[in-house]
Amino acid sequence: QVELVESGGGVVQPGRSLRLSCAASGFTFSNSGIHWVRQSPVKGLEWVALISYDGGNKFYADSVKGRFTVSRDNSKNTLYLEINSLRVEDTAVYYCAKDNIFGVATALQYDGMDVWGQGTTVTVSS
Amino acid sequence: DIQMTQSPSSVSASVGERVTITCRASQGIGSWLAWYQQKPGKAPKLLIYAASNLQNGVPSRFSGSGSGTDFTLTITGLQPEDFATYYCQQAISFPLTFGGGTKVEIK
Numbered sequence: 001q002v003e004l005v006e007s008g009g010g011v012v013q014p015g016r017s018l019r020l021s022c023a024a025s026g027f028t029f030s031n032s033g034i035h036w037v038r039q040s041p042v043k044g045l046e047w048v049a050l051i052s053y054d055g056g057n058k059f060y061a062d063s064v065k066g067r068f069t070v071s072r073d074n075s076k077n078t079l080y081l082e083i084n085s086l087r088v089e090d091t092a093v094y095y096c097a098k099d100n101i102f103g104v105a106t107a108l109q110y111d112g113m114d115v116w117g118q119g120t121t122v123t124v125s126s
Numbered sequence: 127d128i129q130m131t132q133s134p135s136s137v138s139a140s141v142g143e144r145v146t147i148t149c150r151a152s153q154g155i156g157s158w159l160a161w162y163q164q165k166p167g168k169a170p171k172l173l174i175y176a177a178s179n180l181q182n183g184v185p186s187r188f189s190g191s192g193s194g195t196d197f198t199l200t201i202t203g204l205q206p207e208d209f210a211t212y213y214c215q216q217a218i219s220f221p222l223t224f225g226g227g228t229k230v231e232i233k
Binding site: 097114 | 157158159160162168169170171172174175176181213215217218220221222223224226227
């Protein structure tokens with residue numbers, strides 16, 4: 001079945017780094033743009049980053065620009081989020097999700113984030 | 127950034143009732159809007175895409191309408207499994223943004 005599975009979350013101290021992974025199955029990963037979205041009780045749902053199907057385009061929220069790096073390995077059907085200089089306010093559940101923007105086909109309408117992972121929790125605390 | 131404002135933030139309703147949730151964008155987004163349902167401890171689930179299209183497998187009691195800046199999600203005939211939090215989200219420009227959510231509670 002179509003699935004995204006995140007991993008790599010944990011409890012980390014402020015200023016440290018972490019790498020999250022998102023493993024895809026059941027669809028042609030290399031055709032899809034994939035997002036990272038996070039959710040915390042304080043900020044609700046917050047879009048973090050998008051990487052295009054081929055990795056050639058990357059977009060970031062201002063709150064993470066310069067600290068987070070999104071990448072993908074299409075040969076492994078896996079997406080990554082490298083998080084540096086972690087802050088307390090980065091504490092959240094991190095989801096990966098796919099939609100149809102910046103996929104291999106031009107999006108003529110927005111088809112929504114139709115597949116989400118189960119989320120991985122990042123807690124930043126000293 | 128485009129701000130997405132949902133109202134109400136919460137609503138109490140009984141099984142069988144009709145519930146309407148509104149989402150207003152701070153600038154025009156055409157039909158580049160999706161609606162999601164989220165239950166506690168779970169990832170969001172896509173309900174409506176392109177403002178008014180029902181995602182495969184979603185019951186027909188859910189419907190979406192609107193374009194430009196004003197959008198509506200309607201649940202006609204609320205069912206016990208519909209008690210959840212609902213979010214709108216725009217995708218016309220970066221950063222993508224979500225509404226603050228509407229919690230549908232049992233009356």
